[in-house]
Amino acid sequence: xxxxxxxxxxxxxxxxxxxxxxxxxxxxxxxxxxxxxxxxxxxxxxxxxxxxxxxxxxxxxxxxxxxxxxxxxxxxxxxxxxxxxxxxxxxxxxxxxxxxxxxxxxxxxxxxxxxxxxxxxxxxxxxxxxxxxxxxxxxxxxxxxxxxxxxxxxxxxxxxxxxxxxxxxxxxxxxxxxxxxxxxxxxxxxxxxxxxxxxxxxxxxxxxxxxxxxxxxxxxxxxxxxxxxxxxxxxxxxxxxxxxxxxxxxxxxxxxxxxxxxxxxxxxxxxxxxxxxxxxxxxxxxxxxxxxxxxxxxxxxxxxxxxxxxxxxxxxxxxxxxxxxxxxxxxxxxxxxxxxxxxxxxxxxxxxxxxxxxxxxxxxxxxxxxxxxxxxxxxxxxxxxxxxxxxxxxxxxxxxxxxxxxxxxxxxxxxxxxxxxxxxxxxxxxxxxxxxxxxxxxxxxxxxxxxxxxxxxxxxxxxxxxxxxxxxxxxxxxxxxxxxxxxxxxxxxxxxxxxxxxxxxxxxxxxxxxxxxxxxxxxxxxxxxxxxxxxxxxx
Amino acid sequence: xxxxxxxxxxxxxxxxxxxxxxxxxxxxxxxxxxxxxxxxxxxxxxxxxxxxxxxxxxxxxxxxxxxxxxxxxxxxxxxxxxxxxxxxxxxxxxxxxxxxxxxxxxxxxxxxxxxxxxxxxxxxxxxxxxxxxxxxxxxxxxxxxxxxxxxxxxxxxxxxxxxxxxxxxxxxxxxxxxxxxxxxxxxxxxxxxxxxxxxxxxxxxxxxxxxxxxxxxxxxxxxxxxxxxxxxxxxxxxxxxxxxxx
Numbered sequence: 001x002x003x004x005x006x007x008x009x010x011x012x013x014x015x016x017x018x019x020x021x022x023x024x025x026x027x028x029x030x031x032x033x034x035x036x037x038x039x040x041x042x043x044x045x046x047x048x049x050x051x052x053x054x055x056x057x058x059x060x061x062x063x064x065x066x067x068x069x070x071x072x073x074x075x076x077x078x079x080x081x082x083x084x085x086x087x088x089x090x091x092x093x094x095x096x097x098x099x100x101x102x103x104x105x106x107x108x109x110x111x112x113x114x115x116x117x118x119x120x121x122x123x124x125x126x127x128x129x130x131x132x133x134x135x136x137x138x139x140x141x142x143x144x145x146x147x148x149x150x151x152x153x154x155x156x157x158x159x160x161x162x163x164x165x166x167x168x169x170x171x172x173x174x175x176x177x178x179x180x181x182x183x184x185x186x187x188x189x190x191x192x193x194x195x196x197x198x199x200x201x202x203x204x205x206x207x208x209x210x211x212x213x214x215x216x217x218x219x220x221x222x223x224x225x226x227x228x229x230x231x232x233x234x235x236x237x238x239x240x241x242x243x244x245x246x247x248x249x250x251x252x253x254x255x256x257x258x259x260x261x262x263x264x265x266x267x268x269x270x271x272x273x274x275x276x277x278x279x280x281x282x283x284x285x286x287x288x289x290x291x292x293x294x295x296x297x298x299x300x301x302x303x304x305x306x307x308x309x310x311x312x313x314x315x316x317x318x319x320x321x322x323x324x325x326x327x328x329x330x331x332x333x334x335x336x337x338x339x340x341x342x343x344x345x346x347x348x349x350x351x352x353x354x355x356x357x358x359x360x361x362x363x364x365x366x367x368x369x370x371x372x373x374x375x376x377x378x379x380x381x382x383x384x385x386x387x388x389x390x391x392x393x394x395x396x397x398x399x400x401x402x403x404x405x406x407x408x409x410x411x412x413x414x415x416x417x418x419x420x421x422x423x424x425x426x427x428x429x430x431x432x433x434x435x436x437x438x439x440x441x442x443x444x445x446x447x448x449x450x451x452x453x454x455x456x457x458x459x460x461x462x463x464x465x466x467x468x469x470x471x472x473x474x475x476x477x478x479x480x481x482x483x484x485x486x487x488x489x490x491x492x493x494x495x496x497x498x499x500x501x502x503x504x505x506x507x508x509x510x511x512x513x514x515x516x517x518x519x520x521x522x523x524x525x526x527x528x529x530x531x532x533x534x535x536x537x538x539x
Numbered sequence: 540x541x542x543x544x545x546x547x548x549x550x551x552x553x554x555x556x557x558x559x560x561x562x563x564x565x566x567x568x569x570x571x572x573x574x575x576x577x578x579x580x581x582x583x584x585x586x587x588x589x590x591x592x593x594x595x596x597x598x599x600x601x602x603x604x605x606x607x608x609x610x611x612x613x614x615x616x617x618x619x620x621x622x623x624x625x626x627x628x629x630x631x632x633x634x635x636x637x638x639x640x641x642x643x644x645x646x647x648x649x650x651x652x653x654x655x656x657x658x659x660x661x662x663x664x665x666x667x668x669x670x671x672x673x674x675x676x677x678x679x680x681x682x683x684x685x686x687x688x689x690x691x692x693x694x695x696x697x698x699x700x701x702x703x704x705x706x707x708x709x710x711x712x713x714x715x716x717x718x719x720x721x722x723x724x725x726x727x728x729x730x731x732x733x734x735x736x737x738x739x740x741x742x743x744x745x746x747x748x749x750x751x752x753x754x755x756x757x758x759x760x761x762x763x764x765x766x767x768x769x770x771x772x773x774x775x776x777x778x779x780x781x782x783x784x785x
Contacts, residue, residue: 060712061714062715087718088718090717291647466586
C-alpha cells in the first residue's frame with residue numbers, strides 16, 4: 001500500500017526554485033539578514049541541554065523507522081544532554097517543501113535527510129546550511145575526533161566519491177548517509193520464453209527488442225507470453241533518471257557545472273522519439289502513467305522493471321513486500337542487472353540516495369550537538385542496519401569491510417526476508433559499479449532541471465497514449481512549455497551572479513513606476529530647497 | 540372526506556418531491572457536449588472526456604493543481620491534479636457544480652480524470668448522500684460504485700500488526716512506519732472477510748473528527764463508516780466519518 005505516499009509526491013515539489021527564491025528574498029526584505037556564520041565552539045558543553053529535530057526520510061518501511069529510533073536512543077545514552085525529536089517523511093519532495101517553508105519562518109530542523117540538489121536551493125538563504133569542512137577536520141569533535149563518544153569514521157573512511165557528491169560551491173554541505181543506484185529487475189522466465197538469452201550487460205536495443213517481441217497476441221486479445229490481457233513489457237519508475245542516464249551514456253548535454261541548461265537539444269529529442277516509438281506499440285510506460293513497476297512485474301505483466309536498488313524488497317514473486325493480492329502473483333525467476341547501456345563497455349549509472357545536512361542556528365553549541373548526531377549516523381551500527389533494509393550500500397569503508405556486513409552479503413538467498421536474494425543482488429550490483437556511477441551538477445535550480453528531464457518523457461508518453469500528434473512542432477512546444485514551467489530560463493548561477501544573458505523582465509509594474517517617480521520628485525524638491533536656501537542666504 | 544385527505548396528501552407528496560428535485564437546480568440534465576455518467580463509464584481509457592458533476596470533497600491543492608472527488612446522480616469521479624488556481628479552489632465548496640474537460644485514465648485500478656484537466660464552475664448544487672454499499676463488499680459489483688460517497692455499516696475493527704509486531708487497531712502508514720499526521724490504515728471485517736480502509740491525511744488531516752475517531756478505535760469495535768470509494772490494487776476506501784455502529 002505504497003500508493004498514498006508516492007502519489008502525494010505529485011502534489012508537491014514543482015516550481016519550487018522560483019517559489020523559494022521569492023520567499024527567501026521576501027524574508028530578506030523584511031529586516032532579516034539571515035544568520036551569522038557558524039563559529040566552531042572551543043568545546044562542547046555537556047552540561048547544557050539541547051533539543052534538536054531530525055527530519056528523516058524512510059521508504060515507508062517500518063524497519064527503517066525502527067533503526068532511526070534505535071539510533072536516537074543509543075545516541076541519547078551517550079549524550080544525555082541532547083534530545084533528538086524525529087520527524088518522519090516518506091518522500092524527499094515533501095521534506096524539500098517543508099524545509100523551504102521553514103527557512104522563511106526560521107524554524108528549520110537541526111539535521112535533515114536531503115539531496116544535494118535541494119541543499120543548493122536552501123543555500124539561497126543566508127548561512128542557513130552549515131559548511132562542514134571545519135567540523136569534519138576538528139580534532140576533538142570532527143570525523144574520528146578524540147572527544148566523540150562513539151566510534152566515528154575518519155574522513156578517509158567515507159567513500160571519497162560519495163563525499164564529493166556533497167561538495168558544491170566550494171564547500172561540503174552534507175555527509176552521505178546511504179547510496180543506491182537503479183537496477184533492472186527482469187522476468188527472466190519470460191525473456192527466455194520469448195526465445196532470448198539475457199546478456200551479462202543489458203543494452204537499450206536488447207530491452208526494446210524483447211519488449212516489442214512480447215507484444216504478440218492471440219486472437220482473443222491475450223498476450224502470448226503471459227496469457228493475460230495486460231502487459232507492459234518495460235516500465236520505468238523514475239523518468240528523470242531515465243533521461244539523465246540516457247543523456248550521460250550518449251555523451252550529450254544536460255547542464256554545465258555552472259548551471260547553463262543544455263537539456264533541450266536535438267539529441268534529447270532523438271531519445272524522446274525512440275521512447276515515443278515504443279510507447280506507441282504499448283511496449284513502454286512509466287510509473288506516473290501506469291503504476292509501480294513492481295506491481296506489474298509481480299503480476300507477470302512486465303518483463304523489465306527499472307527502479308531503485310532501494311526498491312528491491314518489492315521486486316519478484318518471493319519479495320518480502322508485495323502490494324498486489326496473492327491471487328495476482330505469478331511465479332517467475334527474477335534476474336537483477338544494471339540498467340541498459342548504449343555502450344556496455346563503458347557503463348554509466350546514476351548515484352543516488354540520502355545525504356544529511358546540518359542547519360545553522362544562533363547557538364553554536366546547538367549546531368555542534370546537531371553535528372554530533374549527524375555524524376552518529378555514519379557509525380557501523382547505523383550504516384549496516386539501514387543498508388540491510390533495502391538495496392542500499394553503506395557509505396563508509398569501515399562499515400563495508402566489517403565482518404557483520406560481509407557476512408550479510410555472503411548469505412544471499414538464505415531466506416526471503418533479511419537475506420532476500422534480489423535485494424542483495426541489487427546491493428552487490430552497486431558495490432561492483434561504484435566507479436561507473438555519476439551525479440549531475442548541483443546548482444540553484446538543478447532540482448527543477450531534474451524534474452523537467454523526467455517530464456519530457458512523461459509528457460511524450462501521455463501524448464502518444466492519447467493519440468495526439470507528436471512531431472517536430474510538438475517537441476518544440478514541449479521544450480518551450482517545460483522551460484517556462486520550471487523557470488529554467490531564469491536560473492541564476494550557484495555563485496549568485498546573474499545569468500549570462502539578462503532576461504527581458506518586461507515593463508516595470510505601475511506601483512514601481514509611481515514609487516520611482518515619487519522618489520525623483522522628492523529628490524528634486526530637496527535639491528530645489530537647498531538651492532533656494534543658498535540663494536536666499538547670499539542675498 | 541377520506542378522498543379529499545388522500546388527494547391533499549398526494550398533492551403534498553408531489554410538491555415535496557418537486558421541491559426536492561428543484562433544490563439547487565436540475566442535477567440530472569447535462570449541458571450540450573457533456574457526457575452522461577454512462578458515457579463516461581464506457582469511454583475508452585486515454586480518451587478525452589467532458590463531464591459535469593458536483594464537488595463532494597477536496598483532497599488537496601498545491602501550485603495550481605487540485606485533487607477532488609465529484610459526483611452526479613449516477614456516479615462518482617476522482618479528478619487528479621486538475622488545473623486550478625488557489626482562488627478558484629476556495630470556490631469549490633461541497634455541492635458546487637463543475638464542468639471538467641480532461642482525459643480518462645487508470646492508475647492501479649483507480650479510474651480517474653488525469654492530471655491537467657480543466658474546469659469551469661456552473662450553476663447548481665448537489666451534495667450526495669452516502670450510499671450504503673456494505674452488502675457489496677467482496678462482490679464484483681462494488682467497483683461500479685468507484686469514487687462515490689458511500690457508507691459501510693456494522694463492521695468490526697480487526698487487529699493490524701504495528702511496527703513492533705503487536706496488535707493495533709490502526710497504523711500510521713500501511714505498515715506502521717509513520718507518525719501522527721500520516722495516513723491512517725485500519726482493518727475492518729464483515730462476514731469473515733477483512734478489508735483495509737484508509738484515512739487519507741490530505742483529505743482528512745489529524746485535526747479532523749474522523750482522524751481522531753480512528754485513533755480512538757479499539758480492536759473489536761463495531762463501527763459505521765462513510766467515505767469515498769477509492770481503489771488501489773483493490774478496494775481502498777478513503778474514510779471521512781467513523782461512528783459507533785447503530
